[in-house]
C-alpha cells in the first residue's frame with residue numbers, strides 16, 4: 014500500500030468562486046434551462062408565423078414601433094455595464110464599485126420596466142386579439158418578468174454589499190447574480206430581434 | 216499514513232454536524248441527500264401502486280365485452296391518470312430519487328451540491344402529486360390521454376377543470392424535475408472524489424448525468440406548451456386556435472420535443488443500473504467501458520435528433536418517414552453496443568445468480584423483444600396498420616416495463632442493503648420476479664395480437680363477436696398476477712427492513728465507492744473523502760477478499776476539518792481537489808418556498824388574485840433562504 018497521495022485538506026481554500034464553485038455551475042445549468050424556455054417561445058413565434066400567417070403581423074396590424082423598444086433595449090444593454098464594473102471591482106477588492114454599481118444597474122432596470130409598461134399600455138391589440146398578440150404579450154411579458162427578477166436579486170445583493178458581506182474571496186454570490194443579469198440582457202436582445210426587427214427585416 | 220488518523224471525537228463531531236433535528240420541524244427541514252432521495256423513492260413507489268390500481272381498474276373493465284364497471288368518463292380519467300402518473304409521478308421521480316441517494320455515495324461525497332434545493336424539489340413534487348390525485352378523487356382528473364392533444368384539450372372541447380389540472384400541475388411538477396436535474400449535474404461535475412477523472416466515472420453515474428442533461432433540455436418545451444395551453448384556456452390567448460392564427464400542431468411539436476427524449480430519460484438510468492448490477496454479479500468490470508459511456512451520451516443526443524426528423528416528416532411525408540426510420544435505426548446502434556457489452560461481460564464472468572441479476576436477465580430478454588416491435592412500428596406501412604391500436608400499448612409497455620421497471624426493481628433490490636443495512640429476502644425476491652415476468656407477458660403479449668385484430672386503444676368497452684374476448688380476459692388475469700408480483704416485491708422489502716439479516720458494508724462484493732462505507736451510511740457518508748485510482752476502487756486492493764479493505768481504503772483519504780458541513784470541490788475533468796465548500800444545514804425555507812410556489816399554481820386553478828400574493832410570498836421565502844447564515848459571516 015502506497016503512502017497517502019492525497020493533499021492535505023487544510024491547504025485548500027474555503028471560499029471558492031468562479032468555476033471552482035458549485036454554485037457558479039448551478040447558475041450556468043439553470044441558465045441552460047431558461048435559455049431553452051426562451052428558445053421554445055421564440056420557435057413557437059416563428060412556427061406560427063410560417064405555418065399560419067399570410068402577412069406578418071397579421072390582420073392588418075402595423076409592425077411594432079421601433080423607437081420605444083430601441084430606447085428600452087439600449088437602457089437594458091447599458092445596465093450590463095455597471096454590473097460588470099461591480100463584479101470586476103469586487104474581484105480587485107474595490108468595494109466602492111460594488112456598492113455603487115449595483116444600485117446604478119437597478120435604476121437602469123427600473124427605467125427599462127417603466128419604458129416597457131408605457132409600451133405595453135400603448136399597444137393597439139391584446140393577447141386575446143389573435144395568436145400574434147398572444148405571442149408578443151407572452152414573450153415580452155416573460156422577459157419583463159425576468160428583468161424584474163434580476164432587479165430584485167440585485168437589490169438583495171446590493172443590501173448585502175452595503176452591509177459588507179462580500180470580500181474578494183467571498184464573491185460567488187455577486188458572480189452568479191451578475192451571470193443572471195448578463196443572461197437577461199442577452200435574452201432581451203434575442204427578444205428584441207424577434208419581436209421588433211424580424212417583422213421588418215424578414 | 217498515520218497523519219490522517221484523528222481523535223475518536225471525529226465521528227461524534229461529524230454526526231453532530233450532519234444530523235437533522237428530531238420532531239416534525241426537523242422532518243420538514245431535512246436536506247440530507249439520503250433522506251430526500253429516500254422520500255422521492257418511497258413517494259414515487261406509492262404513486263406507482265396507485266397508478267397500478269388504476270391499471271387494474273382498466274383491465275377489469277375490459278375483462279369481458281360490454282362491462283360497466285367504469286363509466287366512459289371514469290374510464291377516460293383512469294387511463295389518462297394512469298399514463299400521467301406512471302410517466303411523471305413515478306418513472307422520473309423514482310429515478311431522480313435513486314440518483315440523489317446513490318450518486319453522492321458512488322462518487323465519494325457527503326451530500327448533493329445544493330441540499331436545500333433537493334428538499335425544495337421534493338416538496339414541489341409532493342404538492343403537485345397530491346393535487347393530481349385530489350382532482351382524481353373529486354372526479355375531475357385530466358381525461359384527454361397523457362399527451363393531451365389540442366383541440367380536444369382546448370377551451371372549446373374541454374370546458375371543465377380537468378385539463379386545467381393537467382396544464383397547471385404538470386408545470387408545477389416539472390420545477391421539481393428541473394431542480395433535481397440541475398443539482399445532479401453540478402454534483403457529478405464538481406464533487407467527485409479526487410482521482411475520479413472523467414474516464415473513471417461509474418457507468419451508473421454517467422447515465423444519471425446524461426439523464427439530467429436531457430431533462431434540462433427537454434422539460435422546458437413541455438412547460439412552455441402547458442403554459443400556453445393554460446393561457447389559451449384561462450386568459451383567452453390563441454396559441455392553439457387556428458381560427459385566430461394559432462395552430463394545434465404547435466402543441467404536438469412542443470410536446471414531442473419533450474416526449475421523444477422522455478422515453479430515453481427514463482430508459483438511460485435503467486441502463487446504468489444494469490451496468491452496475493452486471494459488473495457486480497459477474498465479478499468483472501463491464502467490458503468496453505468507453506464504448507458504453509460514449510453510447511450513453513450518444514443516446515442522449517440522438518433522442519433529440521429523432522424529433523428533428525419527426526418534425527421534418529410533417530413537411531415532406533415520404534422522405535421524412537425514411538429519415539425517421541433511419542434515425543430510429545441509428546439509436547438502435549448505441550443501445551445495441553450496451554447490450555453486447557453486457558452479454559460479453561456476462562459470458563466472461565463468474566456469474567452469481569441472485570435476484571438483482573435475475574431482473575437484469577429479464578430486462579435483456581424483454582428489452583430485445585420491445586426493440587424488435589419498435590423496429591416494426593418504425594416501418595411506415597406497418598405503423599399505419601397498427602397505429603393507435605393495442606399493438607402500440609403492448610409495444611411501449613414492453614419497452615417501459617421491460618426496459619425501466621425491471622432494472623429499477625433489480626436496482627432497488629441491489630442497493631436496499633446499503634440503504635437500510637438489511638438484506639432483502641432472496642426467496643421472496645425470486646418469487647416476485649417470476650410472478651412479474653409471467654404476469655407481464657400474459658398481460659401484454661396478447662395485446663400485440665389484439666392490435667393486429669384491430670382493437671383500438673383508449674376504448675372503454677367493446678362488443679362481443681370480434682374475437683377479442685379471450686385475449687382480453689387473459690390480459691386481465693395476467694395484470695392481476697403482475698400486480699401480485701409488485702405487491703410481493705414491496706412486501707418483501709418492508710419485511711426485510713423490519714426483520715432482515717444484517718447486510719454488512721458490502722454484501723454483494725461491489726466495486727464502487729458506495730460499498731466502502733457502512734450500511735446504512737453515517738449521516739456524513741464518509742469519515743474522510745476517499746481517493747480513487749481506477750474504475751473499480753474496491754477491487755484494486757492487493758487482497759480483494761480482505762474484510763478490512765474498506766479500512767485500508769481510508770489510508771488514502773482526504774480528511775476535512777470537522778468545522779462545518781464541508782465537502783470537497785474538484786475539477787470537472789480530472790477531479791483534482793480545488794477547494795472546500797461549506798454546505799447549508801437543515802432549513803425550513805425549502806418547504807416554505809415550495810408552499811409559496813404552490814400558492815401561485817393552485818392560485819391559477821382557483822382565483823387569479825392568489826397568483827400575485829403567492830409571488831410576493833415566494834420572493835420573500837427566496838430572500839430568507841439566501842440570507843447568509845451566521846457561520847458564513849465569520850471572517
Ligand code: HEM
Nearest residue numbers: 267270294295298301302306360361608615672673674694
Ligand atoms: C401494472 C402494470 C400495468 C398495466 C396492467 C397497464 C395497463 C395499461 C393499459 C391496459 C393501458 C391502455 C389503456 C387504454 O388505451 O385504454 C395502459 C396505458 C398506458 N400505460 Fe400502462 N400498465 C401498466 C404499467 C405501466 C407502467 C409501469 C407505465 C410507465 C411507466 C405505463 C404507462 C402507460 C401509458 C403512458 C399509457 C397510455 C395512456 C394513454 O393512452 O394516454 N403503464 N396501461
